[in-house]
Amino acid sequence: MRLRVLPLLFGAVLLAAGEDPFEPPPEVQAFARQQTNGRPSISSKVSTLLRAFFSPAEEGGLGIVYDNAYTRTPKEVWRDRKANCLGLTALFVGACKSIGLEVRYGEPLRISRWRRVGTTVRFERHVVAVVQSGTLGQELVADFLPEVRRDSLLIAPLEPKRVKALYFSNRAVELLAEEKQEEALHAARHSIEVDPALGVGWNILGVVQRAQGHDADAEASFRKALWEDPKDGAPCGNLENLLRAQGRTEEAIAYRERGLEIRKRDPFFNAFLAEEALGEQQWDEAGRRIKQAIRLLPYEPEFYWIQARVALAQGRTKDAIKSLEKARKWAQPEAQARYDSKLSLLRNIKPE
Known part of the structure; x- marks a missing residue:
């Protein structure tokens, strides 16, 4: 896949x-x-x-x-x-x-x-x-x-031109999801025309080009995206996948390592990896990743909700309750009721 x-x-x-x-x-x-x-x-x-x-x-x-x-x-x-x-x-x-x-x-x-x-x-x-x-x-x-x-x-x-370029790159993603590849290509190119220095636009152009089977063009676009924004890990992941599919394993590994280095300080990426690990029942990895996300951004309620789910998967009900209490503390007022109901359920669970 x-x-x-x-x-x-x-x-x-x-x-x-x-x-x-x-x-x-x-x-x-x-x-x-x-x-x-x-x-x-x-x-x-x-x-x-x-x-x-x-x-x-x-x-x-x-x-x-x-x-x-x-x-x-x-x-x-x-x-x-x-x-x-x-x-x-x-x-x-x-x-x-x-x-x-x-x-x-x-x-x-x-x-x-x-x-x-x-x-x-x-x-x-x-x-x-x-x-x-x-x-x-x-x-x-x-x-x-x-x-x-x-x-x-x-x-x-x-800048206004960057926001407009992002509009067209958004549309490219959405059109590609609808399998409208030619329209997606047009939108991606329009994004770059509006703001040629937008790394996001080049990266999305590369994704569309690869979907159309133009791997050489896609590789050039991904490299251009990294040149414009060396701190963006997305082109690294796309280059890794493209190079791995072509059997260029050593190059692919280099871009994987570069991407992980870029994104290790991104709390939301760590939370994403925690969700992935949780779905694969890799409890220790999920716990490690969500702890890192919380260290980087300690006031995000969804991180504590993920942490609570990891604790529940390991049978640690008391720890799950503590994490949910923190989630509730940092949640917007309109979202606190959701955590109240979850806390009520957990507090009624008797430990074995």
Whole structure:
């Protein structure tokens, strides 16, 4: 079985050449003005507007819900009232600009996720909007979650052209999953045209090229991806798989080691490996990997949930309860009930 590593920014038809995928719908300005009218401060405007994106229609909001089926443009988000983080953020940025707020895109450096989809491993990243508050250089971070935070220390700026390039690379991944290879190839190439220095775009182009049987082109694209972003482990994994399939074992091993070295400091990759080991009943490996993830990022509730599952698999109910208590502690308020129910069940289990 061949695994392809595809970066995807937390995700229609392709747009016509030259069309801006992030052009906001014409109705957004009137909506933004209506929602923020009478709000004197930038902070109140941002928080009110963000809440309105999620509030139900009967309360005057848009009622947008999370949907990762595919990456929508702002116009599609407005139409469907559904979005992943990229589509939602693009619409929010358009709304802010329409009422004169200074806003930019950003990528939180500690929010990502690795997950397997069939024979594909996807690395999903996150994007947010960052609004200048006008007070001593403070910035307000508008996330997909209906909240506003002032801590932007771990948020890297994203240039508009890079965000647009990521939109097209997202679409390439989604189209490839739908077995629309020619459209996926077009989207991947469009991503690189928008931002030739985007390693993600080159990596996804390589994946599409390999799916079409163009291994030499794919290898060149993967190497270009690594040249553009030497800290990205995804092209290493793809090069390893390609070279191994060609019998170039020594080269494949070198890229495997390079990829593992790059990703060993990624808490979400360690959590992904813990999930993999758990599924294969490799309890010690799963425990080791999830401990490493927690050391790197100790406030992520899902890590403690994985740790609890490892403990349960080994019959360590008390340790599982301790891990679940930590998961509940760091979870968002709306998610705590889920951990409460699991804790209730475990506390009623009598140890043998």
